[in-house]
Amino acid sequence: MALHLSWTSVIVGCISASLAGIFNNSDLYPRLWKESSGASSISDAYPPLWKESPGRLADPTQRTGCGHESGDHLCISVDSWWADFNYYLSAMPFLAAIDSGIMGISSDNVTFLPPSKDQMSFCYNVSSCHSSFPEAMKKWNEFYQHVKSCSDNLDDLLKYLWAAHVSSLKIAHKNFHDRLKYYSKQEADFERSWALFVDYLAPPRFPTTLTRMYEFQKGLPTRMLASGDIAPFIKDFTGFQNTVLLALNFIRKVHEYTGTLSFTVWKTLMKVKVARKLFLEILEFILHFFN
Template sequence: MQRLTVLGLLLACAASLCSAAVVIENGMPILWAHTASQMTDLPIENGVLNPDPWHYLHRMSLYRLMIAATDPFMGCMGTNATDSPFWGLPLQLGWMLTSGVNYFVSALPVLSAAQNGFMGPGLQVQMQMPAGVEDLCTNYADCSARFPDAMSKWDAFFQGLKAANESPLPDAEKRDSLLGLYWTAQMASTYASAVCNARQSHYPSTEVSFAQSWLNSAEYVSAAHFQSNMAKSVLFMTPLPSRILQEGDSAPDIPDLSADENHTLSIFAWMQKANNLLGGTLVRLWGRAMCSMNTREKGKEMLEQLLLDSSFVTSSFLSIVTGMATSC
């Protein structure tokens, strides 16, 4: 927590600057038991919810409250209490506990959820902001004006969530559609965080490179409509690096990181390098290949093999993606 306090402002927009591969404690996100279970547990001024997003427990509490508020609408996601795609967000926050957080994938969905009535009738939210910070928004109107694309996409997700609850479509179709809306909003939030790219200069080039490769990997996850529930998120986040990368770190030969961590770093770097060498073609091919529910299911399986199975040959990934794209 001390390191988070010191670096909180600096890393407000950091997409993936890492802390620890441990993402759960007692089966829940880190410090979940200490978070607020109701709105009145957070600061309220003149009837307006006024959380401090630089306070780890406040931000984790916002996730807990948003998950609780949207769970009644998440029936198509599965029968488990942790099947909502929102579970990936508090797990990611826990992973970043000692090094930084992504403001845009925290504040924007919460503000949109409140605006769309999920957090209670007429609830207004005003995020606290440190003095001197001018590139981040603090309430729904402010964020909509500064980042209209991201906010409109979060609004579309929450409106779609309400509509899906009344839809007669099969759960599989509703789930796929909602996950598409969810990841479109997530990626828009990520793109919005580019306003803070200058802060990356405070980090080693190897860590910045990892952050960029992490963002590149999100393009694949998004296109496949990955269901970032508790189980899947833990599976994919556990092999992430357990410390901030330093100059000289070169996967897969970083001695104080595990084989799984080295493998994950190598795969992320390979995916980004391959895409850059191909002028962005690999991401475009992948997006084209994810053209149906069937191919998206295959895509999820392939990503799991690529990231979690060290015996999976990367050249196979290229050939399979090319074949899938041409068949769409």
């Protein structure tokens, strides 16, 4: 399916005017990106972020070969906590983009096939997403309308982007919490910590540029966590990865200990533009230090 080039050019123009430092590096592209249809000038101008977690999209129950080398290693399991969360951060924004008119595609022409189970936990076209998850679709549409207007600065666009992102995550949290039982305690704790950390990134409006996320994700575990993996003493992880795991666990424990008071204080503090700028500068320094 080809993108409507006029609106695609507008999106690229608006975002590229705000985001500096995007460079062409084949390592930043997702696996099979070059082989996919339509990966041409648009991808060169603003290549999309692809979060590929080794082993985390596979069937955690081990009942099938989905996502495992012994079976279809490109398969994405409906039982994967990571895959289910990413569905609402990819499929829903895509359908909302169609609904907003930004892609020049009729919503009547796009319907996703349902998975083999838990069909009611997902939506498959624009109308079903609106009826099942109206608040999240509203937030994504608001973001795309501001992108279309090309009048907001990057900070304002990020405000609407993160509002939509968090709205999608709320659905995933509610629908897929039971998936955590399929994982080791260490992996499940990491999943909880990561999801919480993303919530903490929303108030400062963390700019998720391709290169910044590429550098940040070097700190994420390169494999599923197993029993006995205790940061910062995981031998096959880098110092950066051990530090990130330790920091994520610390944030989660503080959050739980304070009964979400820490998050309330954080959101209040991040309403101040100077505080947001300072936090992002500190985070940027940390990324440069480790990378």
